Amino acid sequence: MSTGKRPTILDVAAAAGVSKSLVSMVLRGDPGPSAASRAAVAEAVAAIGYRPNRAAAILAAGRTNTVGIAVDDYRNLWYVPFIRGIRSVLGPLGIRVATADNYSNEHLAVSPFDELMSLRVDGIIIAAELPTTADVPADVPVVMVGSRAGAIPGADTITVDDERGGELAADHLLAVGHLRIGHIAGSDAIARARRLGFERRLRSAGVTPVIAGGTHVQTTGGTPDTTERNGFELSMRLLAEHPDVTAVFAANDTMAMGALGAAKRLGRSVPADLSVIGFDDSPVAATALMDLTTIDARYEDLGRIAARTVVGRMEDRVGTSRPPTVARLEPRLVERASTARLRANPSPRGRTSP
Amino acid sequence: MSTGKRPTILDVAAAAGVSKSLVSMVLRGDPGPSAASRAAVAEAVAAIGYRPNRAAAILAAGRTNTVGIAVDDYRNLWYVPFIRGIRSVLGPLGIRVATADNYSNEHLAVSPFDELMSLRVDGIIIAAELPTTADVPADVPVVMVGSRAGAIPGADTITVDDERGGELAADHLLAVGHLRIGHIAGSDAIARARRLGFERRLRSAGVTPVIAGGTHVQTTGGTPDTTERNGFELSMRLLAEHPDVTAVFAANDTMAMGALGAAKRLGRSVPADLSVIGFDDSPVAATALMDLTTIDARYEDLGRIAARTVVGRMEDRVGTSRPPTVARLEPRLVERASTARLRANPSPRGRTSP
DNA sequence: CTGAAAGCGCTTACAG
């Protein structure tokens, strides 16, 4: 398969009739070389099919021009807008993005940080639950994202106020007249914060919510319980045990999808027989099928700010360490069709059959 | 931020009181070194916080032990089982996976292949529409996945029989009695193959389907039209213009989600007033909310076979080139609740209001 | 197992 040796920068230089140094400058986008030189190099690159060897460039330069993102599980839909936000900042700067998740390297028993540090990224954005704060690298700028528990000493933090989001959800359901309210809970730190704000607000309005889930013992690397499947099962149980519940708040949109499935399964139409509110405003929430009222967790903004912050740190000269910054974004209510004003006389068993 | 120089293999050797060569052997998992040596090295690594420099290792070894996957757009849900299949094979072999998509490097104007080749991957699995077959690297084993148009000379190909899948969808709808049938089409090669099999089978049963969509001029890098949004809009139009249609086949599960949303919006309950069948058996299809009858496109198997094939090629000695292999998997019908037997006298306007 | 050595393909000053 291999056709001998691959062309190197030396071959390009020979083909273009210029020096190796010039080729390197042109390839790195250095403003020095003349237009004629650029053209000659570009032509030679195309002619001999040269592809730069990133490994060599990284080794020689001592940096990668790459920001690493440590995520829990790629499949979480909120990573889509989050990473879009990051890229919108890093892209124009010519900085690459490398992601590492817990999931992808299970077999290698390697943490996302080991992975990222072996890649020699120049900065890290952590958007994951930390099993332990111990192995977070100290010799690279680290930005923490999300209302996670353990603050990393010296790290900048960008969070969304998840408790506040829980309050917004409670306020909305109260505002449209609901009094029998359920919550489909999750066990991770974010889900707990959302629940906390939600319960607090309801209680101060004299309403005691019915809670399902969120009782997982929090073990390192444990299976996440904020899934569609779990949202479905918890909702089925909650609605069976408490058929008088008229509104449900799910810890995230994924669980809300499960709640909508449960409503459908039970013949309760949404929002007529049951209001459902989620959290995240993930891409699925806006679909016609879900049309989900939810709390916008500002993921794209979160990504943008995290990227700007980590770039700022990367540009810092060694020694000029500023104190850690903390930013906290306000979540927002996004009203769609899955919540509605409580009807005067609800028919808990739902649909009146023809 | 940086605490001087990072430890290298030399520091590990010094700390462990062994030679640099021994450290390298231990780190690479060479079976040579004694258990005592291994322990000493492991201890030294932990003590000084050593992290291997992948760039240096790659440069020196001349290979990466990595397989690259070129994908269209990460957000396609079928990549989840597909990559899971690939990892199930590559993981135990200690081979890494690197993905590159069209989307992530738009700003750098770099193709997934350039990206992957600059990373010096040892093999490539292509699971994307090819803008052009021209820039596919020739000096690395390439495996094509999916019923894409242009075969790459010399490349192994693993496909799912998409036309056959279209036939299965048609057979199912005919078997449960539908005669007025719509299709929500896409424009890419896969979607066209599915439509082809579907239409052929219906026509040979004397049924002429109503088609919506699939008319995009196929431009390189054009926006994909197999989206939820497009599935919704095409379905709204189709069902408005042809209210007598009782069953709809969507080119994939994502478009089917849009079709389900349209049915909901129009007050047609599924499957009582409208049957919907998708294609892919992506993770969403199994949710209670969608409960979608679909065609299993065997993505996990596809990933497994593609991985085995590319590994086989990577192990080939230069010169012993075997002829290209072609594998074709059979899709399977997965029956869920979104399709049902046509009722004797359907009420096209759906729900009887209370 | 050790130790000395070459080399992977770049980047980075540096003198001209």
Next chain:
DNA sequence: CTGAAAGCGCTTACAG
């Protein structure tokens, strides 16, 4: 702009 040179941190034989 050129050209010669050092060096990034590993891997890979190779003689002992």
